[in-house]
Amino acid sequence: MAPEAEGSETELSTPVDNDTLDATVSPDDEPTVSLVEIEPGLAVLFADQPPVGLDVIPFEMMSPHANQGLTDKLSMASGIGNLAAQSAQGATTVQGLVRLAPETLKVLKTAQPMTSGGWNLGALVGSNGKIVNLVRWAPATGAQAASILTALGPAAALLALQVQLASISRRLDENVQLTRDVLRALHEDQWTTLLGLHETTLRAVREAQAAGGVNDHVFASIATRDADLRKQRHLFTSLVRRHIKALDTDGQSRRTYVQKNVDQMLADAHGMLMAEWSWYRFQVLRAGHISRDEANAAENEGLLAELVAETQREHARAMEDVADLLSGLERQCRLIAELPAEFSLPFTAKRQDIRDAVAMAEALAERVSALRNRVHRQPAPLDPPLTVFAEAVPDEVLRILRWVVPGEEPLLAIADVNLDRLVGEDAYLGVTPARLFISAQSSVRKQGTIEREFPLTDVRYVRFRERDKRGPVLDIITVDENIRLTFDDWAGKGQGLDDTHRLANLLAAAMEIPETERRTDPLLSGGLSTDRANTRQVIARDA
Incomplete structure (x- = not known):
């Protein structure tokens, strides 16, 4: 195809x-x-x-x-x-x-x-x-x-x-219109200016297309609006980046921030889209106007090249920002919707407001993807090939982890384990192609948070040990921690034992000591090293 x-x-x-x-x-x-x-x-x-x-x-x-x-x-x-x-x-x-x-x-x-x-x-x-x-x-x-x-x-x-201007659809679906209404309500002081710039630049594009170019008459209607366009763009860009920074924290803080600020986040994302595309239209119209100046074409070539390059660079960054915000917002809203009601208090007294927020965030995210000529994607439902449980993995756990596991990493394995503490606690151990995570089951199921995660590149050694009449023990040695996990009795025999063995092998496959951490010593070099190797061979033969 x-x-x-x-x-x-x-x-x-x-x-x-x-x-x-x-x-x-x-x-x-x-x-x-x-x-x-x-x-x-x-x-x-x-x-x-x-x-x-x-x-x-x-x-x-x-x-x-x-x-x-x-x-x-x-x-x-x-x-x-x-x-x-x-x-x-x-x-x-x-x-x-x-x-x-x-x-x-x-x-x-x-x-x-x-x-x-x-x-x-x-x-x-x-x-x-x-x-x-x-x-x-x-x-x-x-x-x-x-x-x-x-x-x-x-x-x-x-x-x-x-061509981006020619292909932009101005159709607003119902959910995008709702975010526009939220924007108008929360930014009433900016709304008139924002809408005026939006409509003025749209009209100038239509006139340029009708005239077959950006002549003096077309450009005159927007020539003096550069400062206003930049002011609105800077305002909403700063608001969006503030939200992005707030989402770059731990899971509990992200969820709390979204619950308190979801309307503001939707409004600011929509406001940034309107401000950004108004500025973008102005830049394109200006470039088109410059290109018509044939009398000074040679000297304008450098000006046009700089204008186009700067516009593309700034616009790409702005669209990346708003896409990042909407991706994080949609993920958090979907996560909150999966949590038990008593631990995921809605934004108002009505539970369905969470669903409304999901729909509005998704609609805006889809619109941004279309403007960037990309497909709006969501993490696929998790279907780990290795599950280490007495029975099946609870469906709600996989639904929650879908929105918690970082990025779009597939979940390779998930296990029901016990934290080896003075007072033991049920936990989940998960493995993706890039990391492993360990979290108390209550933290995952009630709060939607992962307590600890480690890059697989940090795994130095994995030890698996069976125990009589009890479940096996799994030790994971990382750069900074020694982690001991235990399994219940069901994992000490039959299919349970086979699955825990495979889990240990999966983690052991990641074991590596980088050259920067390797050490040498004269006592283990030269002849002593050769004698030591010979001793190992003798022991192995006798065994």
């Missing part, structure tokens, strides 16, 4: 299957359509004419002269122009830009399509399932696209800015 335009009836697939070829297309034909990805999710389309069904975005906000120069650069840098000159079909031209669906890009990154001359080969498939065009594909990470971007310079980034 290959790229697919959003909202299109035509899709790309690889490799070419002769059985699906339309009668008018031969597998020996030269590709008639070429896609050059100038950034992940955004490709320039070269074709004699736009393929039916593909949603093509024309170049906008540039003068005809700049547009033609960009087209020439793209054609020559990609080699399309030279190929077309040698073809009997005539010139292949730049038709515009194609927005690629995130799901398709994910497949492209993992698939192994046919290649030729640095290009991936695929096919355009019509709604009837027949191939209607062969296609050449240059991914943004490939050498072909990299050379094109170098030749284009700042013009490539300007294209990326413009």
Whole structure:
């Protein structure tokens, strides 16, 4: 499978299957359509004419002269122009830009399509399932696209800015509208200014698209708003980063903070989106206005390059911030919704408010993902291949840990253990590809917290010992701690014993002493070391 335009009836697939070829297309034909990805999710389309069904975005906000120069650069840098000159079909031209669906890009990154001359080969498939065009594909990470971007310079980034504006959906679903209402209520003093800047920049974009460029009349309506735009952007950025810092604490503190500030967090995230995109539209319109100044094109080239690079850099960071906040907020809200009611007091007197907060956080997170041309993902339900329990793992434990286990790490193993203390306590031991964690069962089930976790790289030694008529003992020696865990009687025989053995082996597989911690001593070097090794061999033989 290959790229697919959003909202299109035509899709790309690889490799070419002769059985699906339309009668008018031969597998020996030269590709008639070429896609050059100038950034992940955004490709320039070269074709004699736009393929039916593909949603093509024309170049906008540039003068005809700049547009033609960009087209020439793209054609020559990609080699399309030279190929077309040698073809009997005539010139292949730049038709515009194609927005690629995130799901398709994910497949492209993992698939192994046919290649030729640095290009991936695929096919355009019509709604009837027949191939209607062969296609050449240059991914943004490939050498072909990299050379094109170098030749284009700042013009490539300007294209990326413009197509994002063209593809932004202004549709608000019900839950996003709710966060907007919360924003208006909590930031009443800022709401009028924020909404005014939002609507003014949107109107300027529509006018520029209608005029075919950012002329003086279009830019005059926003030319004096730079300071106001930056003020709103700085305000909401600082608010969002304050929330992010508050979430970078222990589990109990995060949960308490979310319960007290969930409305404020939703409002500030929505406010940042409005402020950020108002500023972003202004920057794109300004870049488009500069590009129309053909009389000073040479001296403006450096200005335009700096403007585009700075805009991309600052915008990417801002969107990363708001995505991080919403990811943490959604995770904490979902966790709170899984905890027992008496330990997860809702934000008001009504339990369903937690569910409302989950829906609003998810809606905003999905919107941010769409704006970044990414798929909104949540941690998959946990399904550990190794479970060390007398019976099945309680479902509620796995539901809670889904939102507690860091990142998107799969849970490889979970065990019902006892903390070896003066007063023993039931605990859970969990293992992921990167870490192990140990926490009292009451802390997990009632508070949704993991008390201790250790990188697997800290594991130095693992010892497993069986005991008569009692469950086995598991010692885990880390860089800084000696941890002793015990198991109940059920783990001392049969399947329970097999499972605990495998758990110990899993942890032992992580044992390692890095070179920085290794030591040498003259007493264990040279001849003494050889004698010691010989002694070991004798002992082993006699045994």
